[in-house]
Amino acid sequence: MPKSKNKFGKYLLIFWGLFITPFLLLIIIMFMASKGWIGEQLPSFEELENPKSNLASEVISSDQNVLGKYYVENRTNIHYYDLSQNVVNALKATEDIRFEDHSGIDPKGLLRAVFRAGKAGGGSTITQQLAKNLFHEKPDTKTERVIQKLQEWIIAIQLERRYTKEEIIAMYLNTVEFSSNAYGIKSASRTYFNQTPDSLSVQEAAVLIGMLQAPTRFNPARNPDRALARRNIVLSQMNKYDFISDEHIDSIIALPIELNFQVEDHNFGLATYFRESLRNDLLKWCKEHINNATGKPYNLYTDGLKIYTTIDSRMQRYAEEAMREHMTEIQKKFTEHWKNKEPWEDHREILEEGKKRSDRYIRMKAAGASTKQIDSAFAAKTKMQLFSWKGDIDTIISPMDSIKYFKKMLQLGFMSMEPQSGYIRAWVGGNDYRYFQYDHVKEGKRQVGSTFKPFLYTLAMQEGYSPCYKIPNIRVTFDLPTGDQWSPVNADGKYGGMLTLKEGLAESVNAISAYLMKQFGPQAMIEIARKMGITSPIDPVPAICLGTPDVSVFEMVGAYSTFANKGVWTQPIYLTRIEDKNGNILQEFVPRKVEAISEETAYLMLSLMQGVVQFGTGGRLRGQYKLGMPIAGKTGTTQNQSDGWFMGITPELVSGCWVGCEDRLVHFRTLELGQGARTAMPIWALYMQKLYADKSLNLYKGDFEAPKDPLNVILDCDKYVQPGDNKTSFDRDF
Missing domain, CATH: 1.10.3810.10 (Biosynthetic peptidoglycan transglycosylase-like)
Structure with missing residues (x-):
């Protein structure tokens, strides 16, 4: 108990x-x-x-x-x-x-x-x-x-x-x-x-x-x-x-x-x-x-x-896919083009500058390392991961050899926007952000080549010229303030005969651009470019008629949107609004708009640039790429093929692409391989193929909208009579 x-x-x-x-x-x-x-x-x-x-x-x-x-x-x-x-x-x-x-x-x-x-x-x-x-x-x-x-x-x-x-x-x-x-x-x-x-x-x-x-x-x-x-x-x-x-x-x-x-x-x-x-x-x-x-x-x-943006994830994905498809192939051609040769053979400073910009050099210099120690470190092989279009490469290589490897890598910048709204729909600033942090859309500026010529032709249209106006294909000489003379040459070295402005732009004939520059002068061309949104510095020299200014892809796409938007420049924007965590709108964003050129001039320029695709340097868009939608565009190639450009316009989108190496001295050695029609235009073409194949995007397939008022010029060059001929002129272009 x-x-x-x-x-x-x-x-x-x-x-x-x-x-x-x-x-x-x-x-x-x-x-x-x-x-x-x-x-x-x-x-x-x-x-x-x-x-x-x-x-x-x-x-x-x-x-x-x-x-x-x-x-x-x-x-x-x-x-x-x-x-x-x-x-x-x-x-x-x-x-x-x-x-x-x-x-x-x-x-x-x-x-x-x-x-x-x-x-x-x-x-x-x-x-x-x-x-x-x-x-x-x-x-x-x-x-x-x-x-x-x-x-x-x-x-x-x-x-x-x-x-x-x-x-x-x-x-x-x-x-x-x-x-x-x-x-x-x-x-x-x-x-x-x-x-x-x-x-x-x-x-x-x-x-x-x-x-x-x-x-x-x-x-x-x-x-x-x-x-x-x-x-x-x-x-x-x-x-x-x-x-x-x-x-x-x-x-x-x-x-x-x-x-x-x-x-x-x-x-x-x-x-x-x-x-x-x-x-x-x-x-x-x-x-x-x-x-x-x-x-x-x-x-x-x-x-x-x-943060609500204008980027369309579908269009962005297509842009990146197009970039990868083309850059994979063109990089193979570039590597094969140079084989065992070194593009910097006569320019060793390229490698030295690349070394001094590297994180390794900056760290060693800050730690007080001598030049001998730094050179030794850059010559010693070590484990590294390199970018390639087939996938990352784990290898053992010296830092200097890695610099050489990356210096031979072609880069790109691509942007696509709606000309009416100013909304940027796709933005590809480079090959791979993990390896290349420099943005080639807005931050990078490179010579634009012949893609700058439409600003000069725009000036001619504003002044009453017709796309059918004929100009002699002869060399033009400029007397420079230094006492020297400058006479630009045609890329193909051919001269003679008469070319219409439409033919001159379609074939990117330098002699025709030089003729127009002689008529209007550099300052007038700069002013029209400024009205259309170009803000980069431009020297007032005759050579700008061939595209010597350094301009960003961002600016160029914005400027070309003027042609597709009836003469109104619309500021490219990529933000629509910002909300707090509770969904309260903190700020909304709308683009600035400026009437830069007349509606008729914009339409005439579209007609001129459609010639680039119909019978000019952009002809492969119709043949090889089978693109049937209305297209106006312009190719661009700079001296020594350092830069390749293509600017393309459809009724709903303006897109631009640049391709080149980090250093301008590293480039294709032939125009056949290095022209913008070969380096940049294919990215635009592949992008458009993907867009128009996606029915969910519901892209407009009609033609460019003509001005409501009758045109003051005739676009049919078979009916055009050159001013000065003893015939009745069908338009008032002079």
Whole structure:
């Protein structure tokens, strides 16, 4: 009997201990709060209403796809309705099955934790874990941990009062880390499965929820076996609580983990060059705009801005595909063209300059290394990764040889925009942003060659010339201020006869451009180029008629849009609006428009440049590439084939492309290989093929719109009578 009484007393003591413990803890909490020991560290009402976390700012395309992000933590918040029910079920089954029944603290879970002394389940609810994620750092001591736990209870109860169960679920899944630079369920879904949270399957949801216990340990990309075992535990829990039926559990557990793993990084994805150029503009914007919630300038990396752009992800993808297809082939030709020869044989300074611009040289110089030490380091072979169009190459090579390798690499810049709206739809600034950070769309400026000639022809149209006006194909000489003379030559070396302006532009005959320059002078040509959006410095010399100025692809595409937009220059833009994390519009953007030339002049220029495609240097667009839509365009090639250009116009798009090497002294040695029609135009052609094959883009296939008023000139050169002939003129072009 005494033993029985002792046993009964022991159970009674345990019962009262477990029953009284929560009340004692509550009294302790109230006492500590009254002393201010924990109250000072509790979040305020405003903080509870607006919990803070670092949110990535998203760059969004015009067709509502995320192009990329700027972030400290790759996190994008979602709402409960953005979640697959599989995610919610997996979370409840694994972390808090009584989530719907408690008010922040689970008494049963708490008693279990006390009874088991913290083993086999800690008793923390989803709400408590949310409180910890939002408002607490990791404690340094056991005492701090106890105090923090008490604070979590209070915060959890407050959160339950202010938010619905659905909101708490979403908030929690937004705060958790999933390794591989993925924060929050949305980033994790995209990183591991290239999915959105609402489309996750039950096994995919189980993988991600299983990671919450230890994100790195159960990372399916790094530790697939551990991740599989952990996933199956989550699935078993879901079966235990009837989220998965007994009938299906075995077949689901038998499935392997199928990842579509891609760490979201600025160097990957669509429009990397565009996103970097945009970043610089956004950083400036953030400095100039105050976040009312913080009283400080907006932070691009933590404030969760929504940045809506004009880029169309489909068109951007086609531009990048066209670039890769052509650049792969032309790089082969360039490498074969030079074989074992060195383009810099007579210009060794190219390599020296490349060495001095390298990170290795800059680091060694800053560390005080001597010239001998630096030269030795650049001659020593080491492990390197090189870019190639077939894929990255892991090799052992000296830094100097790597410079030689990259100096022979052709580069490009490509941009496509709508002339009426000014919206930039595609932007390719180079081969691969991981290796080549220099943007050849807006930052880079190169000689434009014959693509500059249309500005001179525009001046002629403005002054009353007809596209059918004939000019003698003879050399023209200019007397320069230095006392020297300059007489440009035709690329083919042929002269004689009379050529119409349409023929002169179509065949890019330098003698015709020189004739027009003689009539109007450099300053008039500069003024018309300025009206059409060219802002780069231009020397007022006769040679500009052949395209000597250095101009960006960005400027050239904007200027050519004037021809397709009835004479109105529309500022190229790539932003439509910026919103805060809550969807409030902070700023909207509209392009500036200027009436640069007359509608008739613009239409006449389209007619002239259609000749380039019909019977001129752009003829392969019809023959080889089978493009049937209305096209006006102009090829361009600079001295020694250092730069190849093509500017192409269709009724709805103006697109421009430049191709060349980083150094102008490195180039094709023949015009046949290095002309713009061979180096740049194919990218434009492939791009247009892809666009018009995509029915979802619904591109207009009609002709260029003619002016409403009758033309003052005749475009049919068979009916044209040259002024000065003893015949009646059909137009008033002189």
